Amino acid sequence: MKEKSSAKIYAAMGGIVVLLVINALLVRHFSDPFGKGAAIDMDNLADYVVSRSNLMYDDIPATSGTEPAKVSPSDGKLLYPEYPYFIEVDKTNQVITVFTTSSSGRYDKPVRVMLCSTAQNPNKFPSGYWKLKENRDSARNVWRAMKSHGSPLYAQYCTQITGDFLFHSVPYTDKKKDALDQKRYAKLGTADSGGCIRLTVENAKWINENCKAGTTVHITENKKNPSLTKALKDLMPQVDASGWDPTDPDPKNPNYHPQYTDETPETEGYPVDNTGLKDIKYSKEIWNPNQFV
Numbered sequence: 001m002k003e004k005s006s007a008k009i010y011a012a013m014g015g016i017v018v019l020l021v022i023n024a025l026l027v028r029h030f031s032d033p034f035g036k037g038a039a040i041d042m043d044n045l046a047d048y049v050v051s052r053s054n055l056m057y058d059d060i061p062a063t064s065g066t067e068p069a070k071v072s073p074s075d076g077k078l079l080y081p082e083y084p085y086f087i088e089v090d091k092t093n094q095v096i097t098v099f100t101t102s103s104s105g106r107y108d109k110p111v112r113v114m115l116c117s118t119a120q121n122p123n124k125f126p127s128g129y130w131k132l133k134e135n136r137d138s139a140r141n142v143w144r145a146m147k148s149h150g151s152p153l154y155a156q157y158c159t160q161i162t163g164d165f166l167f168h169s170v171p172y173t174d175k176k177k178d179a180l181d182q183k184r185y186a187k188l189g190t191a192d193s194g195g196c197i198r199l200t201v202e203n204a205k206w207i208n209e210n211c212k213a214g215t216t217v218h219i220t221e222n223k224k225n226p227s228l229t230k231a232l233k234d235l236m237p238q239v240d241a242s243g244w245d246p247t248d249p250d251p252k253n254p255n256y257h258p259q260y261t262d263e264t265p266e267t268e269g270y271p272v273d274n275t276g277l278k279d280i281k282y283s284k285e286i287w288n289p290n291q292f293v
């Protein structure tokens with residue numbers, strides 16, 4: 001009798017293990033946008049990122065049942081958004097999500113997700129809303145000298161958010177593409193900067209070229225989601241002896257391994273819920289003379 005009971009227990013345990021494995025595989029298949037190679041599956045991203053609908057709309061009732069083609073300016077919506085993107089910087093998980101508008105009329109459709117490094121001191125660049133600057137001539141150059149406590153540092157593809165706080169690439173120890181600061185590159189996904197927001201060259205270049213002046217940037221702190229940060233970290237191409245950022249699309253890059261293999265989808269021209277935009281309280285400009293890279 002004891003042998004039969006033991007056999008039943010083991011069989012039940014085996015069945016539970018099988019069910020757990022099947023469940024894990026199903027969850028990964030349907031909800032993990034990072035499961036196949038280096039291409040990020042944007043179709044599943046909305047169900048994976050912490051901010052499933054943009055935080056700017058948390059307290060605004062959702063609209064429904066309106067066909068985008070029938071919306072007119074008198075409905076309080078903008079038929080063709082002047083700013084196709086909305087950038088959310090999550091200091092908790094060190095992840096940037098870029099949204100565009102969906103048929104809901106809101107910026108709630110993710111089009112790109114990026115690993116970043118924000119300030120070691122989260123209060124250095126506090127949470128709030130800003131607009132990318134109109135006068136960005138000084139930030140348009142590929143190379144820019146950065147403030148540093150020690151040796152000179154340089155960065156590529158700088159885009160001004162407010163004052164001397166920028167989006168930019170991981171720093172370089174020299175104004176040469178084979179002089180990437182590999183230690184700082186390895187720390188992407190952690191709060192490691194002096195205040196600016198660091199990215200791979202691929203992502204810094206994308207923001208610089210696609211998110212025009214006036215685009216809203218939301219600096220925030222979301223719930224912890226270590227699996228999201230780890231998934232992006234695991235996909236980061238590794239630096240080799242060449243010293244180049246492996247995501248740099250420069251044709252001379254001997255170690256080119258982009259993280260995004262698909263082109264960014266065209267924005268679909270859905271109208272914007274202008275009510276939400278009007279309710280945003282933008283923060284005052286921040287100038288910090290002690291701001292470092």
